[in-house]
Structure formats: C-alpha cells, structure tokens
Amino acid sequence: MRITQGTFSFLPDLTDEQIAKQVDYALAQGWAVSIEYSDDPHPRNIYWEMWGMPMFDLADAAGVIAEIRECRKAHADCYVKLNAFDSTRGFETMRLSFIVHRPKQEARYRLRREESAGRLVRYTLEHV
Amino acid sequence: MNRTFDLKALLAESGVGAVLDELDAELVGLAPVKLRIREIASLLVVEKARAELGVAGTKPSLHMCFTGNPGTGKTTVAMRMATILHRLGHVRKGHLVAVTRDDLVGQYIGHTAPKTKEVLKRAMGGVLFIDEAYYLHRPENERDYGQEAIEILMQVMENRREDLAVILAGYKSRMDTFFQSNPGLGSRVAHHIDFPDYSVPELESIAGRMVAALGLELSGSAREALGEYLVLRRNRPNFANARSLRNALDRARLRQARRLLEAGRVDARMLTTIEAEDIRSSRVFEAASAAPSAEEATC
Numbered sequence A: 001m002r003i004t005q006g007t008f009s010f011l012p013d014l015t016d017e018q019i020a021k022q023v024d025y026a027l028a029q030g031w032a033v034s035i036e037y038s039d040d041p042h043p044r045n046i047y048w049e050m051w052g053m054p055m056f057d058l059a060d061a062a063g064v065i066a067e068i069r070e071c072r073k074a075h076a077d078c079y080v081k082l083n084a085f086d087s088t089r090g091f092e093t094m095r096l097s098f099i100v101h102r103p104k105q106e107a108r109y110r111l112r113r114e115e116s117a118g119r120l121v122r123y124t125l126e127h128v
Numbered sequence B: 001m002n003r004t005f006d007l008k009a010l011l012a013e014s015g016v017g018a019v020l021d022e023l024d025a026e027l028v029g030l031a032p033v034k035l036r037i038r039e040i041a042s043l044l045v046v047e048k049a050r051a052e053l054g055v056a057g058t059k060p061s062l063h064m065c066f067t068g069n070p071g072t073g074k075t076t077v078a079m080r081m082a083t084i085l086h087r088l089g090h091v092r093k094g095h096l097v098a099v100t101r102d103d104l105v106g107q108y109i110g111h112t113a114p115k116t117k118e119v120l121k122r123a124m125g126g127v128l129f130i131d132e133a134y135y136l137h138r139p140e141n142e143r144d145y146g147q148e149a150i151e152i153l154m155q156v157m158e159n160r161r162e163d164l165a166v167i168l169a170g171y172k173s174r175m176d177t178f179f180q181s182n183p184g185l186g187s188r189v190a191h192h193i194d195f196p197d198y199s200v201p202e203l204e205s206i207a208g209r210m211v212a213a214l215g216l217e218l219s220g221s222a223r224e225a226l227g228e229y230l231v232l233r234r235n236r237p238n239f240a241n242a243r244s245l246r247n248a249l250d251r252a253r254l255r256q257a258r259r260l261l262e263a264g265r266v267d268a269r270m271l272t273t274i275e276a277e278d279i280r281s282s283r284v285f286e287a288a289s290a291a292p293s294a295e296e297a298t299c
Helices: A016-028 A062-074 B007-014 B016-026 B031-053 B074-087 B112-123 B146-159 B172-181 B183-188 B200-213 B220-234 B241-263 B276-280 B283-290
Strands: A032-038 A079-086 A093-101 A109-115 A121-127 B064-068 B096-099 B127-131 B165-170 B191-195
Touching: A016 A032, A016 A062, A016 A079, A016 A093, A032 A062, A062 A079, A062 A093, A062 B112, B007 B016, B007 B031, B016 B031, B016 B074, B031 B074, B031 B191, B064 B074, B064 B172, B074 B096, B074 B127, B074 B165, B096 B112, B112 B127, B112 B146, B146 B165, B146 B183, B165 B172, B172 B183, B200 B220, B200 B241, B220 B241, B220 B276, B220 B283, B241 B276
Parallel strands: B064 B165, B064 B191, B096 B127, B127 B165
Antiparallel strands: A032 A079, A079 A093, A109 A121
C-alpha cells in the first residue's frame, strides 16, 4: 500500500531536481526548512525524528538536498519528509510538507489506534 | 564547428561589464586586484561560450585568497566578488556569508562539525568569506578544534565546487604560514590575490569620496593639511590604510562640531566644510614636531 501524506501525495515521487525547486520556493517565501524521518507514517503519529536542526538562513537548496541524501542513506527503510515552517505571525505553522523518501517495502506494520475515555489512545501493533 | 561567438556581447549580456566598470570607478587604486578580477570574469565568459558549443569542461575552481594589510579593501572586494560571480552564473544566488573562527569552530568535542556544516549550508549558492582565516589553525594546541573545521572546509571546497566559492582573507605573512602548515588548503585555492597598500594620492582621493558620502567637503587648505597628515601617519605604527583614514576623518568631524558650537552662529557653508584647523589639531602633527621618533601616540 502506497502511503499518501502531505503535499503532492497523489503525484509520482518528486525527483531531486523537483524537490530542489520546491525548496527554493519555500526559501523564497522565507520559510525554514527541516527534515524528519520515521518508520510510522500514520497521520496520527506527529512525533517524527528530527534529522539535525531546522535549517535557518539558507539561500540555496543545495545544502538541503545534501542533507536529504544523507538522511536517505542513513535511514533507507524509513519515511523521510521535508517540512517548511512559516514563522509569520498568524501562521506560525508548517506551510509545506511532503515525503521525499519511502522504504522499498511500504507498510510492514500498522498501529491500530483505539480511542477510549478522555484523550487516552490505545495502540495495537499489527504486522501486515 | 563554424559557429562564431561574440564574446563582447556575451559579456555585455551578463551585465558583468557594468559591475566591473563600477569596481573601477568606485574603488581607488588596487590595480593588480582589478586586473585579476577582469581575468576571472573573462575566463567565465569564455567557459560559457565553450559550454554553449558543447565542449563542457569542469567548472573552474574559484576559491580565492585575499592577502593584504588592514584597510586595503579585502572585505569590500569580496562583497563585489559575490555579485560578479552571480552575474556570470558561477554561483546561483550571489549572497555573501562572512564568518570568522568563532562561527566555524565549536567549544567542545562534537560541536565543530555541525557548526561548520551549518555555515557551509548557509553559504551554498553564494560566496563564503572567511576573514582572518589563519586563526582556524592554532599550532600551539594540537587538540584545537580548528583543524576539524579546516578538514570539513577542504572537503566541501573540493566536492561542492559548483555550489559555492570560498574566499579566505588575512594578512600576508600570517596567511603564508597558515598555508605552509595546511598545504592541502593552499593547493585548493587557485587564486591568490595580494592587495597593495595605498599611496598618499590614492588615500587623498579616497578621503574625497568618504567626505562626499558624508555630505561634507574639505576646504582647499584642509586638503593640503590632510596630505601632510597622511604622509606623517603612514610612517607611524598601526597604520591601517583606508581604515585609519576613516578614523582620522571621524575625529576631524568631532573637532569641526566642537568648533562650530563654540562659534555659536553658523551658515550652511560652515556646517558642511571641514577646515584645515580640524585636521591640524591632530596629535600626529604634535608628535611629529615634538619628537620625530615618538611612537606612543597613534592618533
């Protein structure tokens, strides 16, 4: 099953040149770009691991692409996504976020989430 | 293979001619520097024509080293360099990231690499200007983290040539020792440009521009006084070319302000004119007349 999540999720995976253009756009808007990875791409999982610090004050996409490549190499069996954070007052949130790398074999397991009393969520691990 | 190229038109098209002319017009002296920059510009234009023809060679390495005494315009030229390289399409964005040792070297183990990499990421697509680069290497401390920063820097200078140009700057003698102890770094820098000291007439013409930029002017006698001042000041220790000149003019402005306040009522001409007495009350003249070899007072 192919995970669809974030911007461009129903398009074929972007090439590095296309990713670089998106990063350039985000930088031109003054957004700070960061890279995260996780083995659980469920939309309810908001705790992705950070790949280094968010990159502030960049002017060019080359540095980001290099980081993405390194992250892919180190976590080939994880999902890697790219976030662009807008710090303008009123937004102060991600304005752009998309997956830049997926594992060869997607969805090897899933977490069944069960909401119960209060805000409690129970998880069950299921292998697919 | 019968295509012909109008290199002049290619140069004009890139808009770099305007930047070079600006460089000639706005920077006094520095003939060897301007010559070298023109050569680099020509090289890039020729490379561009070659690329259009399809004989694509690798991008030339444009890492540079600016050496020269303080106040000879190294930083100013580096700023221009970023614009020139951008117009010629060598770097994509054309911004300048100016750093010193503090921005590259960390305080504890494992701090240096991320710090250096972050700076390099910020400089991608532009020019990285490392002022007083020799501080990166501390020969007296073999565990100094500077060496780590140098290694990362060398790697990026070699592998990411198309992404950024690195300019190292510093005083000539210390840069030479720095390159001797880091031969790898020296060999990766293709262009060593030496900034000569300014002569007195050049300094005078710089003074004219500085004063004009402040909306002031020098009276005829003040011009003469400044000429004498520069001859004396040049032979004193700690002479920092244009920087010393700017400090001298700042002090002259202070004296002028005091003089005007004492005068009480002034007209527009007096407000915008620096007189000879503002310059002649400098301690440099006093020291010169009292003892020719006095070396304690420098201003």
